[in-house]
Amino acid sequence: MEDGPLKKKLQSCSEMEMKPTAWSISHRGGGTLQFPEETYENIMAGTRMGAGIQECDVVFTKDLALVCRHAQCDLHTTTNVLAVPALAAKCTTPFTPYNKTSGAAATAKCCTSDFTLPELNTLCSKMDGFNPNATTVKEYIDGTPGYRTDLYAKGCSKILELREYIEIVDKLGLKFTPELKTPEVPMPFQNTAYTQEVYAQHMIDVFKTAGIAPERVYPQSFLYADVLYWLKHEPKFAKQAVLLDESADFGPMEDSVANLTMYAKDGVKIVAPPLPYLVELDKKTGEIVPSAYAKRAKELGMDIITWSLERSGWLADGSKGGYYYESIGEGIKSEGDVFRLLHVLAQQVGVIGVFSDWSSTVTYYANCFGLVF
Structure with a gap:
């Protein structure tokens, strides 16, 4: 990192006792840089690195069991x-x-x-x-x-079943963020009664059967209809439902910003766009600053979670961080810039959590700046 107040502050925390925090959210387990994703070993690695919320991406099998895989296919x-x-x-x-x-x-x-x-x-x-x-x-x-x-x-x-993931995370005393993955096969599945709505309910029912309190669960989906279903049929779990938003990958960012008004009106409390939606470079100073998307979400009183840190590979290899840094790529100079990004997300955007493939980075920042909850 370049010398400055942020580097000095981070260095001052090097001997701190690091504690788990819900600000640090595992992505596919949280140890994904070194462990196969969505596995017991990955979950344990992410937990050792302080992830306070553990993810399971939920998909269904041929015999309609629910398992943890990042994508159905x-x-x-x-x-x-x-x-x-x-x-x-x-x-x-x-x-x-x-x-x-x-x-x-x-x-x-x-x-x-x-x-x-x-x-x-x-x-x-x-x-x-x-x-x-x-x-x-x-x-x-x-x-x-x-x-x-x-x-x-x-x-x-x-491969973990959803119920096995719940048992593991429950014993660890952590929170859950199951993501209902968008099916890559026609629904209803094989022309049965297994519709998208049944699938969405099935995931919640596994948590209810396991006796998990709704306040420990952050159900996620990229499909707006899934979140609306939970808001209507599972309001206790929907209080922390997360709408994953990648709409600006397929249309103008202005439309994605405008859609936030509808989401808030419909009762969505938490929106989760990828990292580049939330930041941009100031045209005069070149510093990382909050984007129009981030500002509008906060104006509407919405909480923000973002994804996914440590997924881009090297930052200083000429790629400028790739997709996850594309809105600030011209300002990326070194590996330490990951902390510059985190600092803006925490102090200016005000995100309530960050998904990461290597949970220790987010955990370290959160502990150093008192974001332990």
């Missing part, structure tokens, strides 16, 4: 399913190798809805990634990004 990049011929044959799209003649990338698509829960229980999780130039399954699976590591992925981390 990511098994080909997050597990060894392609290396198990009997199961690989059931994937939505079988493995197709890289075509040297056409230059077409290697592909595959394996979904939780392709398999029953007992079948998924035989799989081993791995670090998320794939090799688009692979000519064999082994090469395809071996695609972990260089800024992560396979060091702690040598064993066989199992």
Whole structure:
């Protein structure tokens, strides 16, 4: 970091006793830089790093069990399913190798809805990634990004059921943020009674069956209809429902800012856009400052959560942080700029939590600045 008050303050906290905080929210477990995501091992790593809220991305299986996966159709990049011929044959799209003649990338698509829960229980999780130039399954699976590591992925981390995740996090005394992932198959599923609404209710019912108090749960979804459903049918859980908002990825930011008025009117209390929606560079000073989106959300009295820190790889490798820093990319100079961003999010935007793939960074900042709750 460049010398200055922020660096001095952060250095002064180096010997502090760090405590868990709900301001530090695990992304896919919170230890995702080094551990397979959505696994017991990842949850424990994120917890050791102080994440006070643990995430489970919720998807359904062929036999309608709920499990933790970041996407319904990511098994080909997050597990060894392609290396198990009997199961690989059931994937939505079988493995197709890289075509040297056409230059077409290697592909595959394996979904939780392709398999029953007992079948998924035989799989081993791995670090998320794939090799688009692979000519064999082994090469395809071996695609972990260089800024992560396979060091702690040598064993066989199992896929967690939603109920198992609840048991683990409950015993740890932490809070929960389950995300109802948008289905990648037509709903109702296989022309049954399993509609989107049933799916949304199913997730909440698992928490109710486990006896989890609503105030410990932050249910999330990118689908506005899911949040509206919870507001109508599960008002106690909906008090902390989180609307994940990536609408400006598909349309003008001005429209996303305007939509906040509707969200607030409909009763949404917490909105969660990605990091670049909330900040921009001051045209005169070049400093990181709150965006129009951030200002409008606060004007409407909405709380803000954001995602996802430590997901961009290196900041000073010429990429300027990639997607998660695109609104401030021209101001990114060093790895320490992650703390400049956090400082603005905390002190000027006023976010109530930050998702991270490496929870210790957010935890350290939160403890240093008294954001422990």
